[in-house]
Amino acid sequence: MQLTLGPIPFFWPKQQVLDFYEGLLEQPVERIYLGESVCSKRREMRIQDWLDMASFLQDNGKQVVLSTLTLIEAESELKQLKRLCEQGQFLVEANDMGAVQLLSQQGVPFVTGSAINIYNGRSLRRLQQAGMQRWNLPVELSQTSLRETIAQAQDLSTEPLPQVEIFAYGYLPLAYAARCFTARHRNLPKDDCSFCCMEYPQGIPLASQNGEQLFVMNGIQTLSAKCYNLLNQIDVMREIGVNAVRISPTAPDMSEVIQRYNKSINAPQANAPKTGGMISLVADDANCNGYWFGQPGMNHQTNQMPAP
Numbered sequence: 001m002q003l004t005l006g007p008i009p010f011f012w013p014k015q016q017v018l019d020f021y022e023g024l025l026e027q028p029v030e031r032i033y034l035g036e037s038v039c040s041k042r043r044e045m046r047i048q049d050w051l052d053m054a055s056f057l058q059d060n061g062k063q064v065v066l067s068t069l070t071l072i073e074a075e076s077e078l079k080q081l082k083r084l085c086e087q088g089q090f091l092v093e094a095n096d097m098g099a100v101q102l103l104s105q106q107g108v109p110f111v112t113g114s115a116i117n118i119y120n121g122r123s124l125r126r127l128q129q130a131g132m133q134r135w136n137l138p139v140e141l142s143q144t145s146l147r148e149t150i151a152q153a154q155d156l157s158t159e160p161l162p163q164v165e166i167f168a169y170g171y172l173p174l175a176y177a178a179r180c181f182t183a184r185h186r187n188l189p190k191d192d193c194s195f196c197c198m199e200y201p202q203g204i205p206l207a208s209q210n211g212e213q214l215f216v217m218n219g220i221q222t223l224s225a226k227c228y229n230l231l232n233q234i235d236v237m238r239e240i241g242v243n244a245v246r247i248s249p250t251a252p253d254m255s256e257v258i259q260r261y262n263k264s265i266n267a268p269q270a271n272a273p274k275t276g277g278m279i280s281l282v283a284d285d286a287n288c289n290g291y292w293f294g295q296p297g298m299n300h301q302t303n304q305m306p307a308p
Contacts, residue, residue, distance in 0.1 A: 001237070001265050002244040003258070004031040004165065007067040009173065009218060009248060011197035014044040020252055021053055025060050027255060028262040031244065032057055035067040035084070037095055037113070039180070039219045040077045041193065047083055054090050070095040070115045071176045071220065104130040114139050114167055115176070121152025124162065134163035136246065139172045139228070142294040147240060163243040168230040169257055170248025171203070171216055171223035172288075172297060181217040202250065213286075214298075226288035226298050233292060234264045 005024065008017065024032060034050050034057075036042050045053075054064040066084055069077060078098070085092055085102040094100045095113040103110040114136040118124050124135065137146055146164070153161055167173075183193040185204060203216035203223055213225035227250065230237070237245065245265070247257055290299030 001234070001242065002030045003028060003262055003265055004244050004246045005029045005033065005254070005258070006167070006170070006246050006248040007033045007035050007037045009038055009171065009221065009223065010201055010203060011039070011042045011044070011195070011219070012201055012252070013198065014049070016252060017045055018053070020249070021057060023253070023255075024057070024062070027258045029062070029247075029258055031063040031065060033065045033067045033093055033246075035093075037067045037070050038176075038221045039197070040069060040074070040080065041195065042197065042219075044198075047080060051087065051089075058090075065091045065093050065111055067093040067113065068095045068099040070113070070173075071178070072096055072098050073178060100127065100130060100132075107131065109133040111165075112136060114173065118149070119145070121149050121154070121156055124149055124153045125156050125159075128159070128162050132162050134165055134243070136165045136167060139167050139174075140291050140297065143233075143236060143240065143292055144294055146242075150241065161241075164241065165244040165246055166230065166237055166242050167228065167248065168233075168237075168245040169261065170228060170250050171218075171225075172228045172291075173221060173248075174215070174224055174297075175222040177220050177222070180220050181222070182219045185217065201252075224288065224297060226286045226300075228289060228291075228297075229287040230289055230292055231261060231264055232302065233289070234261075 034054055054066060058064050068081055068084055072078055072081060081099055082102060085099060091111060092103055093111040093113050094103055095115050109131050111134045112127060112132055117138060118135055150161060180190040180193055182197050182200060182204060183190050186196050188194060188196060197219045203218040205213055205225060206215040206217055207213050215225050216223040247254060247261060288298050288300050291297040293301045
């Protein structure tokens with residue numbers, strides 16, 4: 001089972017981004033996803049900067065995948081998408097169907113992110129025919145849905161299945177919108193936002209009227225307030241046939257989370273943590289894993305089996 005690191009969801013200064021990835025060289029992360037997947041206005045890192053970082057990481061033994069925007073709204077964004085899809089050196093993670101089409105037309109393999117709605121075996125096989133070699137389970141689906149999708153895909157064809165990757169740690173990417181919530185929070189128009197996302201390096205917490213933490217606003221993206229954490233589900237994923245678990249960056253230093261997941265992945269199954277073992281790098285944050293058990297996403301369940 002492979003340990004991967006997803007793209008940074010937040011808007012950090014360029015030097016902080018460079019330092020973050022340089023710090024991963026000694027960490028046991030095999031595959032690293034690079035790129036801006038949330039908002040095209042976040043231009044501290046240009047495409048060439050991402051390509052240079054990709055080459056640097058690859059030269060130092062890491063597998064690299066370039067992630068695309070999840071919401072394409074303008075011609076300029078489409079041009080940037082085409083450049084990523086046509087660069088020809090690195091595998092691409094398609095986060096919208098436009099990227100899937102561009103990559104499929106070229107006949108090159110690709111990965112799909114969790115925003116691509118693969119809800120059944122037919123969708124899985126159809127995208128596999130288009131060139132998908134690995135897919136990320138949509139974060140709102142359960143382990144039962146994953147099992148059913150795999151079983152249906154196997155009934156449809158004897159061809160080996162694409163690899164499966166699971167979002168296992170981090171703020172859950174729940175939704176994307178044309179409106180920028182961070183700019184609205186600052187009473188700024190989206191087109192003249194002053195790049196205010198950079199002032200919120202871990203997003204803006206949003207609570208209910210009763211004071212319960214519900215979401216984190218991150219520009220046009222809505223994240224979960226609780227930190228999704230499937231550390232105690234590694235053995236279950238292995239039994240299902242999951243090929244990779246993904247950590248999503250929540251802070252500039254992810255070494256503790258990476259080390260704990262790596263230890264769990266590589267520990268003998270008899271010694272792997274069965275319950276507990278929850279970790280979080282976000283102050284005053286709680287963990288959740290409800291979606292994995294077919295429950296409301298903000299729930300937290302400690303046992304291994306799906307809820308009845």
